[in-house]
Amino acid sequence: MSAPRRPLPPTSSLPPLRSLDALTEDRISEALGNLYALYCPLPPSLAFHQQSLQPGALKDTPSEQAVDSGYTSGNEDEDVKQKQEEEEETLAELRDDAYERTFAERWLTGFIGRAEELTCFESEEALQRAVDKASCVLASFFTTAEDEDDEAIQITRDFQFMLSPTCQSGKILIDVRLNDGLAGRDNTDHTDVGLQSWGAAIVFSELICASPSRFGFTKQALGPASRIVELGAGTGLVGIVLGKMLPHLDITDANITATDFHPTVLENLRANITTNFPPAPSPVQTAPLDWSTPDLSGPLSHPVDMLVATDVIYDPAHAAWLRDCAARMLAPHGTFWMLVTVRETGKFEGITDTVRKAFTGRDGLRDAATGTKVLAILEEESLEWEVCVGRAGERAYRLFRIGWAEVEGGGERLNR
Ligand SMILES: C[S@@+](CC[C@H](N)C(=O)[O-])C[C@H]1O[C@@H](n2cnc3c(N)ncnc32)[C@H](O)[C@@H]1O
The missing domain is CATH 3.40.50.150 (Vaccinia Virus protein VP39)
Structure with a gap:
């Protein structure tokens, strides 16, 4: 299962750590995918390219837009842009929420600490990928915007x-x-x-x-x-x-x-x-x-x-x-x-x-x-x-x- 399109708050979306043993690999991937989408967003240019490769994004392509129903405002580009900006603002607020971040940090640390005991992963590689993803999100909490400009990420x-x-x-x-x-x-x-x-x-x-x-x-x-x-x-x-x-x-x-x-x-x-x-x-x-x-x-x-x-x-x-x-x-x-x-x-x-x-x-x-x-x-x-x-x-x-x-x-x- 892939991450939801719009990331959810960690407090309302992460499964309790105490039930980790009972979770499926898909549920853990979903939780990690959500955190990744929230805290490690792609730069706008990459996000655009990725979106345009998804089948669901085809309706945004110019060729389909050309089929005008006659009921559009004529300012659709502007409307879409504004909606995107609003969404990004909401997301940025969620990302900056210290309570949510601390909650996510605790969950990630707990997950990494117990990952090797979990038996739900199909293979060692899948487990390693999940741990890497969790570490990556965790690392992003220690990275400042200034650092992100550097080739070397300083933590x-x-x-x-x-x-x-x-x-x-x-x-x-x-x-x-x-x-x-x-x-x-x-x-x-x-x-x-x-x-x-x-x-x-x-x-x-x-x-x-x-x-x-x-x-x-x-x-x-x-x-x-x-x-x-x-x-x-x-x-x-x-x-x-x-x-x-x-x-x-x-x-x-x-x-x-x-x-x-x-x-x-x-x-x-x-x-x-x-x-x-x-x-x-x-x-x-x-x-x-x-x-x-x-x-x-x-x-x-x-x-x-x-x-x-x-x-x-x-x-x-x-x-x-x-x-x-x-x-x-x-x-x-x-x-x-x-x-x-x-x-x-x-x-x-x-x-x-x-x-x-x-x-x-x-x-x-x-x-x-x-x-x-x-x-x-x-x-x-x-x-x-x-x-x-x-x-x-x-x-x-x-x-x-x-x-x-x-x-x-x-x-x-x-x-x-
Ligand atoms: C897993 S890291 C451990 C680093 C540190 N001791 C720690 O515990 O955080 C292994 C270290 O050994 C160094 N290393 C690996 N092969 C080496 C070699 N042939 N000679 C000297 N250092 C080496 C690496 O550059 C790295 O810093």
Whole structure:
């Protein structure tokens, strides 16, 4: 079923979230189509072309208008135009209604959060299309008219994390503002996934703020002038949270470097760091780093005390690249925290296993100091998040603590 021609108010047209399980795919598509038509209207020129392709629109074509009944006012064009303008005005009022918008936002967030549980979709692709449509409408709520003129849609997102109340200074909130461009710059470039913050980065930020000592973020555990590197940093959420959190823990001399390999992502990352730490100098620096061919120069030339990476496993090659890249970077006492998003469907099925296979304690480069160790999983934990915090409806994660362990056999010698 397609969306109704004239969009309806969300409060009167959206089915209750609690009955999502009982809805058909058509009913959900209809609800999403209505929201899309209301909040993501086509520019007038496109809307015109689309309308003229619909069979029902034929009566508006000049050839049919030429058959004059004799009862027309002679000003039909004007009448139609005026009617259209009135309709657009009514629609604009509905679109600007804050109550309706908040209602729609809650519904969309709830739908995305529960989408994967719904069984009414005929195929995975249909489910994905519905989630994409919902995300698209949601994204439009964060886009201003000025942004729409840009080729790149800029979406600003604000995050807030509460630092563990055990800190001496009482309740501390870590605020982060990010340019988080869901729509990306070039829809054909699927490598710029780092232009949005993924659920794993949000979950990891919450975890480290809730319990910094559990992750080794204490003055004693890190030691003086410690080096922390984020791999595949994307928008830089985790690195920025660290930059804001550590001084509250009396760690003021840490070197934090956020890395990524994609030029556009790096550019956005730098901008986000500037936004969060004005005026310079910032406690977080950036460096280009490709896990498959790591160039460990400049700020990356020193052994690293702590590596962090969130949602960096979505290709079968990633885990082994990250293992060997980390092996060349991590200090003998260092820890590598990796939070993997569990996506057990389609092409991502079994992707978490690639981490277990890569970090078995047998394969990979040995440590430079003794030549008897390889990187291995020292601890693994499953995390289920009650609500979806990212944009893709993901709620299951695996937290890996990785470090050097005596090699169980095989392994290549490390040549830093
Ligand atoms: C799914 S995003 C996650 C971004 C961020 N960590 C987060 O959780 O929001 C994956 C990130 O890894 C980066 N990436 C992918 N392949 C890479 C590679 N070979 N070397 C370095 N970074 C890579 C991407 O550019 C992207 O920023």
